[in-house]
Structures are given as C-alpha cells and as structure tokens.
Amino acid sequence: MIVKVDGLKKKYKKDWVLKGIDIEVEEPQIIALVGPNGSGKTTLMNCMTNLLTYDQGEVELLGQKNSDTKIFKDVSYLQDNRILYGTLTAYDHLKFICDVQGLPKSKIEEVAKRVGMESYLKKRVQNFSLGMKQHLLLAMVIINDPKVLLMDEPLTGLDPTSAIDMRNILLELREEGTTVIVSSHNLDEIDRLTNKIYFLKDGALLKESLEQFATKEYYLTVDDLEKAKGVLEEAAVPFLIYNQEQVTFEETDVELQTVIDHLNKQGVAILDIENERVGAEKRYRELFEGDASV
Amino acid sequence: MKLLVFEFKKMFFSKKFLVLLAFLVALVVLLFFRNVILEDYVLDEKQSNYSYLVEVSEMNNRTYTRQLEQDLEEGTEEYEEIEMRQEMNLDLLNTADELHNLVGTDEWQQQLNVEISFMEQVRDYRMAEGEYPITEEEIHHTLALNQQLLAQGIPKEIENYSHAPPNFLLQVVNLWVTLGALVVVLLLIGDLMTSEFESRSINLLFTQPFNRAHIIVSKFVSSLVIYLIVLVAVLLTALGVSYLFGTEGNFQYPVIIEVDGVLRALTSVDYVVQAVGLMSLMVVFMISLYLLYSLLFKQTIMTLFALLGTLLLGYILTATFSMDALAWFNPFKYVLPEQAILTQENERWYDAIPVTLIVSVVLLFIASTKIKTSKVD
Incomplete structure (x- = not known):
C-alpha cells in the first residue's frame, strides 16, 4: 500500500477537525484534495506527515508508520513558503536536502533546470517573489524523486506559465510512478490534473471520481452576437454571454448539436467552438454552495 | 555534520x-578610545581624591588641635590618645600630599611605596580609632596589589581606564563576564529554536x-561556535586596538583574589583564562537549558522568560544561601563567574565545573x- 490513512481523527479545542479520515492508495496516481479554507486540508497533510498530533487513527506511507523519519527518503511534502530561510540561497536549501538525502550535488543543477530556476539559484530567498519561492519549494520536494508527494497549495503565487509548468511536472511525476496528493483552490488546474478528487467537508472526506460529474462548457464564437442571443432566448436555451464576445453553455443543460441547429436555422454563422471540462468546479459548487468560506 | x-x-x-x-567590535574600540580620552581626567580625579584626603586630614587636625587646646586637660589619658592620633593624622596628611604630587609622574615605584606607606598609616590610624574615608577592604586590596607590583617590577595601571593590552583586556573580560556574555548569548540564541x-x-x-x-x-554546536566566534572577535579586538594604539603592558599584571580570607594574586592571563572559561561553561549550560525550554514552550518570549527566570532564581538562591557543601552541585554559581574567582570562601572557582557539564549533557x-x-x- 502506497498510502494508508485509517480512521484519522483530530480535535481542535472542542471541535473535530478531522472526523475519521480513511485513504487507501494502491497505485501511483494524482489525488486532489479540495475544500474551502479551514476545512482541514493542511491539517490532514500535517497529520499524515506526523507534524501534528492526532487523537485517533493510523497513517502508513509506503508501508511504514509515519513516525519513522526514514519515510522521508521517499516521501516529500511541499508546504507553504514559511519553511524557507530568507538569509540562505536557493542553492543552500537544495544542497541541504541533497546532503541529508545522500544525493549527489549534480541533482541540484538538474532539478533547478527542471523547474526553471537556474537564474536565481545562488540568490538569497529573502529577495524572492512568491512564484520564485514556489519554484524552490517544488525543486526541494522533487529533487529526491519521491514515491509519495504531498503538496499543500503548490499553485499559490504562480503566474499562468509557471502553473502550466508545475502541472506538466506533476503529470510527468505521475508517469514516473509518483503518487501525488495535492490540495488546491485552483479547480481548473485540478480538472487538468486528475479525475480523482477528495472533497473535505466538515472534517469528513468525500471520495469521488470526477468522471460522473464532468461536463463540458462550450464557448461559441458567432458572426452576429445580438442575433444569436435572440435566437437562443426564443428557443429557451440556457446560455450566457462570455466576455462580450462568445455564447457559452453547459452540455448538461443543452446538447451542442441542438444549439448549432438553432443558430444555423436562423442564419447565424458559427466561427469557432471551444470547450472546457468543468467537473471539479461544478461538483464543488454542489457540495459547498452556501458555505460562507466558499 | x-x-x-x-x-x-x-x-x-x-x-x-x-x-x-559589528556592534560589539565597535563597542570595544570605543571603550578603548574612551580610556585614552579620559586618561587626563582620571589622573585629575585621582589628584582631587588625594586633595580631598589632605583636606580630611587638615580638618581632623583642626579638630584635634581644638580638642587639645580647649576641651581636654593635659596629662590625661584621653589627651595623650588625641595627641597620638593627631600625630598619626599629620603623617597621613603629609603622605597624602606626597601622593598628590606624585600623580602623573614617572616615579611609579616611589608611588607604589608611598601608597603602601599611606595605606599602612591609614590602617594604623583606624586601629587607633581614627576615622578616615578608606575602607578596610580597600586598604588590604591596595597593599596586596602594590606589594605584588613592586615584587614583579610592574607599574600600576589605572583600573578600568588603562590602555595597556593586558589591563584593557582585563577590563573587557570583566565586562564580558559581568552580564555582557549573558546578554549577547540571549540575543544570539534567543530565537534559535523557537523561531523555527x-x-x-x-x-x-x-x-x-x-x-x-x-x-x-x-x-x-553551531550556537556554541557562533558564541566562540563573537568571544574571539571581542578579545582580539581588545588586544589589537590596545597593541596598536595603547601603551606597553605586562601580562603578569596581578589580579588580587581572596581565598579563605587570605588575599592572593593571580596573573591577568590566569584570570582571563579562568573567567572566560567559566563564562563559556555557563554559556554551554544556558544553551542546553534554552533548547529544552524551547521544545517545552515553542514560543520565544515564554522560553526566554523561563530561561532568565531559572538563571536569576538559581543565582539569587546561591547568593542568599551560601552553603559550602553545595558548591560542588551548583552550576548557578557561574552566572556571574567573576565572583566565583575573586572571592573563594571555603570553595574553589573550579568546584562546580563537573556538575555544570553533567547537567548540560543531561539537559541536551x-x-x-x-x-x-x-x-x-
């Protein structure tokens, strides 16, 4: 078993933050952990890595108890950037990891190239932007080619290009046999990363495969937007106008072909059709609609 | 590793x-130049002090004269006592005047000899129930120091205002072991673990x-190494600046200590080694205690409060209940190691070294x- 969390419970003051979490991962995959702020995502990861005490339950990573620090030879945990030391350079951080992991120094250049941080490798962390710190954190957790990678909000502070790079690295890691458990608020990115999504709601885990919720959102570019609006309103098709230039609708509301037929019949030319999978966000809205923190 | x-x-x-x-190095340099700048002022003060003693003797003399002329009858025992005190007081007056004139001259051996005579006269005068503004402790200390200096042929330096390397080093070490090191270590390691x-x-x-x-x-280990770097930097700065800009000195310069009521002399080198050694041992103890407290409290203010509280309480108990039998078991006697060296009453400066080391290892x-x-x- 790669990851085994059995009946994990944690109380904070009088409230149960985690109410008996069970996770079993047998094959390398990417699992997304999703929930509103304060739902316990970070707490769960901190308990799994034995950073926090918990009241009940057991955690095994790669068949070993999480109290054994040797597991961190093959388990990495990307945490928030407060773990970095401002007065040291990125190189110092990576060298430290190499030293304690028994890795050759050549891994530093290698991983810096992989995450695109060669240009500021020798600079002090106190001068880093949020995105640069995220790059360093990523480099620190993948330098040892871990078998299990826990990531807490890895996309925080990343610009779109870096977010895409991060996503590609995670997909590569999955291909290389790494199990990734990632928490994120970026539901679009989660949609692109995995189908396996665990929602954390009121201290309990709802494990779901997005396949059953996945839906496509279509974006049609037409030659006459006003005319298209009139046609679809008349045909009682639920739609929205996106960015003042596209007609958008979900496939669960109406089939693409029906919309095309309505528009074509009235002489509206369709210039382009784009679509996006929106399973995570859709399911998230269903589960957490009305929650103050959503 | x-x-x-x-x-x-x-x-x-x-x-x-x-x-x-940088601050400590600058502070040592400033201290040295403060000594240089204030040298003349201190000599003036010393002269003023002797002038004051001359005035005291003159005042005493007038009192004795009045008593002898007006209040007492010649031939009585009391009359003879006052007469004797007046004579002793006149000797004191002359010697104080001589000392006043010797301040600032190169006649250092003569100064030492005259000061010895003066202190002996003060001692005798006090024994004859005369009042004089010099304490017994000061008399004994000056006599012991001057005799040592004469025996070794070393000129006397002005305490805390010298710019000779051995004496300036002594001054810096005294500041270091009298709370200086404690403050520096607290600043250096105060958040070593708790900030993490x-x-x-x-x-x-x-x-x-x-x-x-x-x-x-x-x-x-790293905090100990950092402490040693700071210590070495401070000591080297003290030596460096006094060698470069100071006067010649002698590292055999005596430091007077009291062992079981008897005054003895240590060389300044021995004193520096003992004081710095004991302070460093105290730092080892402090770091060990800090590391344990930081794991218990995980918060800087609480940890420092507990650490300072423990040291303070330990030292107060040590100072209040001086039990000779416990000297071997009490690491807190090194909170202010200067005292452990200067006054060794039925205990020795090294008594608590083993227990301090053992307790530190246990804490770690x-x-x-x-x-x-x-x-x-």
Whole structure:
C-alpha cells in the first residue's frame, strides 16, 4: 500500500477537525484534495506527515508508520513558503536536502533546470517573489524523486506559465510512478490534473471520481452576437454571454448539436467552438454552495 | 555534520549575528578610545581624591588641635590618645600630599611605596580609632596589589581606564563576564529554536530523513561556535586596538583574589583564562537549558522568560544561601563567574565545573529525546 490513512481523527479545542479520515492508495496516481479554507486540508497533510498530533487513527506511507523519519527518503511534502530561510540561497536549501538525502550535488543543477530556476539559484530567498519561492519549494520536494508527494497549495503565487509548468511536472511525476496528493483552490488546474478528487467537508472526506460529474462548457464564437442571443432566448436555451464576445453553455443543460441547429436555422454563422471540462468546479459548487468560506 | 553546516550557515549569515558582531567590535574600540580620552581626567580625579584626603586630614587636625587646646586637660589619658592620633593624622596628611604630587609622574615605584606607606598609616590610624574615608577592604586590596607590583617590577595601571593590552583586556573580560556574555548569548540564541516553531520552518527539518536528535546537537554546536566566534572577535579586538594604539603592558599584571580570607594574586592571563572559561561553561549550560525550554514552550518570549527566570532564581538562591557543601552541585554559581574567582570562601572557582557539564549533557539528552516526539501544534 502506497498510502494508508485509517480512521484519522483530530480535535481542535472542542471541535473535530478531522472526523475519521480513511485513504487507501494502491497505485501511483494524482489525488486532489479540495475544500474551502479551514476545512482541514493542511491539517490532514500535517497529520499524515506526523507534524501534528492526532487523537485517533493510523497513517502508513509506503508501508511504514509515519513516525519513522526514514519515510522521508521517499516521501516529500511541499508546504507553504514559511519553511524557507530568507538569509540562505536557493542553492543552500537544495544542497541541504541533497546532503541529508545522500544525493549527489549534480541533482541540484538538474532539478533547478527542471523547474526553471537556474537564474536565481545562488540568490538569497529573502529577495524572492512568491512564484520564485514556489519554484524552490517544488525543486526541494522533487529533487529526491519521491514515491509519495504531498503538496499543500503548490499553485499559490504562480503566474499562468509557471502553473502550466508545475502541472506538466506533476503529470510527468505521475508517469514516473509518483503518487501525488495535492490540495488546491485552483479547480481548473485540478480538472487538468486528475479525475480523482477528495472533497473535505466538515472534517469528513468525500471520495469521488470526477468522471460522473464532468461536463463540458462550450464557448461559441458567432458572426452576429445580438442575433444569436435572440435566437437562443426564443428557443429557451440556457446560455450566457462570455466576455462580450462568445455564447457559452453547459452540455448538461443543452446538447451542442441542438444549439448549432438553432443558430444555423436562423442564419447565424458559427466561427469557432471551444470547450472546457468543468467537473471539479461544478461538483464543488454542489457540495459547498452556501458555505460562507466558499 | 551535514545538518550542522546548514544550521551554522543559518546563524552565521543572519543579519542579527552580523550586526551584533559589528556592534560589539565597535563597542570595544570605543571603550578603548574612551580610556585614552579620559586618561587626563582620571589622573585629575585621582589628584582631587588625594586633595580631598589632605583636606580630611587638615580638618581632623583642626579638630584635634581644638580638642587639645580647649576641651581636654593635659596629662590625661584621653589627651595623650588625641595627641597620638593627631600625630598619626599629620603623617597621613603629609603622605597624602606626597601622593598628590606624585600623580602623573614617572616615579611609579616611589608611588607604589608611598601608597603602601599611606595605606599602612591609614590602617594604623583606624586601629587607633581614627576615622578616615578608606575602607578596610580597600586598604588590604591596595597593599596586596602594590606589594605584588613592586615584587614583579610592574607599574600600576589605572583600573578600568588603562590602555595597556593586558589591563584593557582585563577590563573587557570583566565586562564580558559581568552580564555582557549573558546578554549577547540571549540575543544570539534567543530565537534559535523557537523561531523555527513560530515561522513553521521546523516543518522542513521534521520532514527530512534523519534522527531529529541531530537537530538539537547541531543547534547546540553551531550556537556554541557562533558564541566562540563573537568571544574571539571581542578579545582580539581588545588586544589589537590596545597593541596598536595603547601603551606597553605586562601580562603578569596581578589580579588580587581572596581565598579563605587570605588575599592572593593571580596573573591577568590566569584570570582571563579562568573567567572566560567559566563564562563559556555557563554559556554551554544556558544553551542546553534554552533548547529544552524551547521544545517545552515553542514560543520565544515564554522560553526566554523561563530561561532568565531559572538563571536569576538559581543565582539569587546561591547568593542568599551560601552553603559550602553545595558548591560542588551548583552550576548557578557561574552566572556571574567573576565572583566565583575573586572571592573563594571555603570553595574553589573550579568546584562546580563537573556538575555544570553533567547537567548540560543531561539537559541536551532530555531535549534530544523530547524532540523525537515533538509536534508543531
């Protein structure tokens, strides 16, 4: 078993933050952990890595108890950037990891190239932007080619290009046999990363495969937007106008072909059709609609 | 070892360490030039002090004259006593005047001899129930010091205003062991471990594949090395600046200590070695205690409060209940090591060295055990 969390419970003051979490991962995959702020995502990861005490339950990573620090030879945990030391350079951080992991120094250049941080490798962390710190954190957790990678909000502070790079690295890691458990608020990115999504709601885990919720959102570019609006309103098709230039609708509301037929019949030319999978966000809205923190 | 290098780098490159180091070096240099600048002023003060003693003697003389002429009858025992005191007082007056005239001259041996005569006269005068503004302790100390200086052929330096290397070094070491080192160490290590919990950077260390006890050992060793760097920098600055801009000195310069009521002399080198050694031992104890407290409280203010409270309480108890039998078991006697060297009453300066080392090792062991199960909440 790669990851085994059995009946994990944690109380904070009088409230149960985690109410008996069970996770079993047998094959390398990417699992997304999703929930509103304060739902316990970070707490769960901190308990799994034995950073926090918990009241009940057991955690095994790669068949070993999480109290054994040797597991961190093959388990990495990307945490928030407060773990970095401002007065040291990125190189110092990576060298430290190499030293304690028994890795050759050549891994530093290698991983810096992989995450695109060669240009500021020798600079002090106190001068880093949020995105640069995220790059360093990523480099620190993948330098040892871990078998299990826990990531807490890895996309925080990343610009779109870096977010895409991060996503590609995670997909590569999955291909290389790494199990990734990632928490994120970026539901679009989660949609692109995995189908396996665990929602954390009121201290309990709802494990779901997005396949059953996945839906496509279509974006049609037409030659006459006003005319298209009139046609679809008349045909009682639920739609929205996106960015003042596209007609958008979900496939669960109406089939693409029906919309095309309505528009074509009235002489509206369709210039382009784009679509996006929106399973995570859709399911998230269903589960957490009305929650103050959503 | 790998973790040690990382810990050392964290401390060495911290702004706090570099600023503190620069500040201390500047402070030592300023202290030296303060001594140089105030040299004439101190000599003037010394002369004024002798002038004051001359005035005291003159006043005493007038009182005695009045008593002899008006109040007492010639031939009585009391009359003879006052007459004798007046004579002694006149000797004191003359010697104080001679000392006043010798201040600032090159006749250092004569100064020492005259000062010895003066102190002996004061002692005799006090024994004859005369009142004079010099304490018994001052008399004994000056006599012992001057005799040592004469025996070794070393000119006397003005205490705390010297610019000869051995004496300036003594001054710096005295400041260092009298709370200076404690303050510096508290500033250096005050958040060594607690800041890791407060900023959550401890999470990085706790999620690496090594025995967590290494964190304690590496933090202990690196902070000790940082302390030694600061100490060496301070001592070298003191020596360097006084060699470059000061006057010639002698490292055999005596430091007077009291052992079982008897005054003895240590060379300034021996005193520096003992004082710095004991202070460093106290620092070892402090760091060990800090590391344990930091794991218990995980918060800087609470940890420092507990550490200072323990040291203060220990020292107060030591000073209040001086039990000779406990000297071997009391590490708190080194909170102010200067006292442990200068006054050794039925105990020796080295008595508590083994217990301080043992207690430090035990504290480190407990901290190393505690960190293995330590969590960040």
